[in-house]
Amino acid sequence: xxxxxxxxxxxxxxxxxxxxxxxxxxxxxxxxxxxxxxxxxxxxxxxxxxxxxxxxxxxxxxxxxxxxxxxxxxxxxxxxxxxxxxxxxxxxxxxxxxxxxxxxxxxxxxxxxxxxxxxxxxxxxxxxxxxxxxxxxxxxxxxxxxxxxxxxxxxxxxxxxxxxxxxxxxxxxxxxxxxxxxxxxxxxxxxxxxxxxxxxxxxxxxxxxxxxxxxxxxxxxxxxxxxxxxxxxxxxxxxxxxxxxxxxxxxxxxxxxxxxxxxxxxxxxxxxxxxxxxxxxxxxxxxxxxxxxxxxxxxxxxxxxxxxxxxxxxxxxxxxxxxxxxxxxxxxxxxxxxxxxxxxxxxxxxxxxxxxxxxxxxxxxxxxxxxxxxxxxxxxxxxxxxxxxxxxxxxxxxxxxxxxxxxxxxxxxxxxxxxxxxxxxxxxxxxxxxxxxxxxxxxxxxxxxxxxxxxxxxxxxxxxxxxxxxxxxxxxxxxx
Numbered sequence: 001x002x003x004x005x006x007x008x009x010x011x012x013x014x015x016x017x018x019x020x021x022x023x024x025x026x027x028x029x030x031x032x033x034x035x036x037x038x039x040x041x042x043x044x045x046x047x048x049x050x051x052x053x054x055x056x057x058x059x060x061x062x063x064x065x066x067x068x069x070x071x072x073x074x075x076x077x078x079x080x081x082x083x084x085x086x087x088x089x090x091x092x093x094x095x096x097x098x099x100x101x102x103x104x105x106x107x108x109x110x111x112x113x114x115x116x117x118x119x120x121x122x123x124x125x126x127x128x129x130x131x132x133x134x135x136x137x138x139x140x141x142x143x144x145x146x147x148x149x150x151x152x153x154x155x156x157x158x159x160x161x162x163x164x165x166x167x168x169x170x171x172x173x174x175x176x177x178x179x180x181x182x183x184x185x186x187x188x189x190x191x192x193x194x195x196x197x198x199x200x201x202x203x204x205x206x207x208x209x210x211x212x213x214x215x216x217x218x219x220x221x222x223x224x225x226x227x228x229x230x231x232x233x234x235x236x237x238x239x240x241x242x243x244x245x246x247x248x249x250x251x252x253x254x255x256x257x258x259x260x261x262x263x264x265x266x267x268x269x270x271x272x273x274x275x276x277x278x279x280x281x282x283x284x285x286x287x288x289x290x291x292x293x294x295x296x297x298x299x300x301x302x303x304x305x306x307x308x309x310x311x312x313x314x315x316x317x318x319x320x321x322x323x324x325x326x327x328x329x330x331x332x333x334x335x336x337x338x339x340x341x342x343x344x345x346x347x348x349x350x351x352x353x354x355x356x357x358x359x360x361x362x363x364x365x366x367x368x369x370x371x372x373x374x375x376x377x378x379x380x381x382x383x384x385x386x387x388x389x390x391x392x393x394x395x396x397x398x399x400x401x402x403x404x405x406x407x408x409x410x411x412x413x414x415x416x417x418x419x420x421x422x423x424x425x426x427x428x429x430x431x432x433x434x435x436x437x438x439x440x441x442x443x444x445x446x447x448x449x450x451x452x453x454x455x456x457x458x459x460x461x462x463x464x465x466x467x468x469x470x471x472x473x474x475x476x477x478x479x480x
Contacts, residue, residue: 017387020398021364026440027402053343053424057329057333060225064110066181067120067125067179067182068111072107074107076109078115078116080109081102082101082108082227085228087230090233096302102289127317130174133159134171134173137164140171159176160217162217167317167318183222184200184213184214185211185213185214186272190210198216199214201215225316228315231309271313342431367394398450416428416432
């Protein structure tokens, strides 16, 4: 029996030591990989998306509806000019971006809700409340486009359908006391009577061209929240300029998938048609914005040739599946602190991180150093129980520290699950994938196994004691 026990202790020592070494190596490798992700230029696009995640969503849903638009030479009291975001280079976020307030020598004036409280309720017109009363287009059944009376049955009593609210195809249900928000702009050199027949409002500017605005009830046309002027589809991020390596050389499938997500980003952008009308030129914009010093300063620092013609683009809200999903998002992502969330902190606190790298390396060194010390000393039995105690204490310490960190972090990750805009969802899925690295998960399994090995001798001891009891009291049974 003593030989058997010594053999068990030998196997225990070797097994636990190997498990500790494998656990440590896996964490060291994963820690280095995460450090490389945090510091390498190759991953700057991905980090940028995580850091911009909350900011971009709030920037979208905090936009006001464009209600009761008026085109005037100067906005009257309690109205303000609608901002048009001019992107002199569509691939840059801020560097070559300027706000302009004049278009066709006129201002597109929108009401200041706070100054007209007798007419507008800012809370009712916020995205949160609008989403709360909306209905998803997939839930609308037996809708007949020809029968206009069907529109009356889509929203609940007191509300009317005013277009597609967001990128999740939620139908905007507006209180009937308001006009529907703007959902289309068409600019034409010639009069277009057919548009008037479809419910567009016609505005003639300078006796030279026509602007047609649509604010009629519908469930098919996205409402307009943000307007861009650019010579190419404007992007919200500068990732295309940051891409420094050839996609064709990427061998790993998940890396290709990440690049694809970024390339397809921000597809929800519509170009406004120009019917029989020359495109807007930069010279036109400079004439309209002759007092815009910001525009002049940006043009002075541009080292690239400016395009001759520009187009008008617009987009609607980044969408959530429903109001409950939005509330869950707001609990985890603070509106007034875009940095207080796991996605933003991934760049610096991806677990395991560089601190884990050095911490694990230190303890692995201590464990191996103690082993070598006992191996080199004049001991009667190298595989004495003291090794078992050393490895046991190390394993339990590792287990308590890392399983606690692992459990806390995984619990936080499980909470970050929403159903919203497909492209934003892709970014979130990439984040969850990034934080579900197999090396870290495998390391936890190995340290858990090592802790299990610690209790194996006690289990064998109990089995042995049970056998002795059976021998003593049930020897006559013929079992032994």
